[in-house]
Amino acid sequence: MKLNKKQIMTWPAILMLFIFAFMPLIIMFKTSFQSDTTGGFSFENYQHFFSNFMYLKLTGKTIVNSLLVTVVSLVVAYPLAYIMAKKLKGLKNIILILTIIPFFTNQLVRVYSWLIFLQDGGMLNNFMNIFGLYEDGMNILYTRAAVIIGLTHAFFPYMVVTIYMALERMDDSLLEASRSLGASKFTTFTRVIFPLSVPGVISGILIVFVPCLGTFVEPRILGGTDGTVIGTIIEDQFFEIYGWNFGAAIAFLLFALVLISMAAINKAGKRWETE
Numbered sequence: 101m102k103l104n105k106k107q108i109m110t111w112p113a114i115l116m117l118f119i120f121a122f123m124p125l126i127i128m129f130k131t132s133f134q135s136d137t138t139g140g141f142s143f144e145n146y147q148h149f150f151s152n153f154m155y156l157k158l159t160g161k162t163i164v165n166s167l168l169v170t171v172v173s174l175v176v177a178y179p180l181a182y183i184m185a186k187k188l189k190g191l192k193n194i195i196l197i198l199t200i201i202p203f204f205t206n207q208l209v210r211v212y213s214w215l216i217f218l219q220d221g222g223m224l225n226n227f228m229n230i231f232g233l234y235e236d237g238m239n240i241l242y243t244r245a246a247v248i249i250g251l252t253h254a255f256f257p258y259m260v261v262t263i264y265m266a267l268e269r270m271d272d273s274l275l276e277a278s279r280s281l282g283a284s285k286f287t288t289f290t291r292v293i294f295p296l297s298v299p300g301v302i303s304g305i306l307i308v309f310v311p312c313l314g315t316f317v318e319p320r321i322l323g324g325t326d327g328t329v330i331g332t333i334i335e336d337q338f339f340e341i342y343g344w345n346f347g348a349a350i351a352f353l354l355f356a357l358v359l360i361s362m363a364a365i366n367k368a369g370k371r372w373e374t375e
Contacts, residue, residue: 125355132349145349155333155350159357162329165244165319166312169251173308174301176252177259181300182293184260185267186275196264199257207254211321214250215241218322242324250318255311259304266300267293302369309365310358330354 135142149155180199184192202210217223220237228234240246270293278288294301316331323329330350337347 125352128348128352128355131345132352134345136343136345145346146353148346149349149353155330158328158330158333159353162313162331163357165247165251165329166309168248169255169312170305170309172248172252173256173259174304177256177304178263178301181260181263181267185264185270186272196261199260202253202257207317210254211250211318214246214253215321218246218249241322243326244323246322247319247327250322251312251315254315254318255308258307262304262307263297263300266297266303270296298369302365306362306365310361313358313361314354 132145133141133143135144180195184195188195218238218241219225220239220241222241224240225234225238228238240249274292274296275288278292283291314331314334316329316335319327319329320332320335321327331354334347334350334354337343337350341347
């Protein structure tokens with residue numbers, strides 16, 4: 101079989117993908133089955149994970165946090181994306197730029213900004229004190245609420261951009277046809293606007309939910325001890341405890357959870373589109 105030039109030109113990209121994407125996964129998978137005591141093949145790392153209720157509880161907590169961030173991001177992002185795409189003309193590019201500005205700043209800078217903003221005696225607390233509220237402190241920092249706020253700020257721009265792109269491509273004549281046929285604004289939204297924007301919504305959910313499963317910076321800094329999730333456990337195993345074998349097992353289980361989540365979200369999206 102002869103290979104054309106286009107196929108040959110893809111080889112460097114495939115080689116880079118194999119070296120920097122698949123090889124680390126293969127190494128991680130192999131390391132996860134190595135015993136800390138004998139160094140040989142063993143299932144003890146996975147047995148240790150599933151036999152310890154704490155790790156299962158933290159996995160559930162991680163999933164719940166990711167769901168909360170995804171829902172909050174969707175509720176905040178959809179109206180903003182709709183206003184940008186259908187209501188604003190000259191200002192939509194400015195608002196879009198303001199939305200993605202956080203991408204241009206360092207992640208740690210954003211997190212520590214929220215740390216300063218949410219701490220007792222911080223800007224938010226001082227603002228509430230003007231109205232005589234929370235004079236003893238709001239006690240938001242180092243709670244799950246602080247983690248959700250930080251993660252939502254970090255990921256909701258992705259949701260805005262994907263939904264905005266779907267709404268921007270929508271033909272406005274469909275909305276005019278719906279109104280001319282006597283449909284109310286609510287009916288137009290539920291029967292025309294939202295179904296056509298579902299691909300953008302599904303993409304946004306994927307882009308927000310999946311990274312949230314593995315994040316550890318925001319939970320570590322904003323959540324303190326209450327912010328412990330499965331991502332912080334993996335970080336501790338690799339950088340604090342040096343339990344690389346067990347850390348690799350948890351990381352591979354998290355990778356499997358990511359794949360399952362992506363498949364479930366894609367399946368749900370396709371089912372919604374066909375209904």
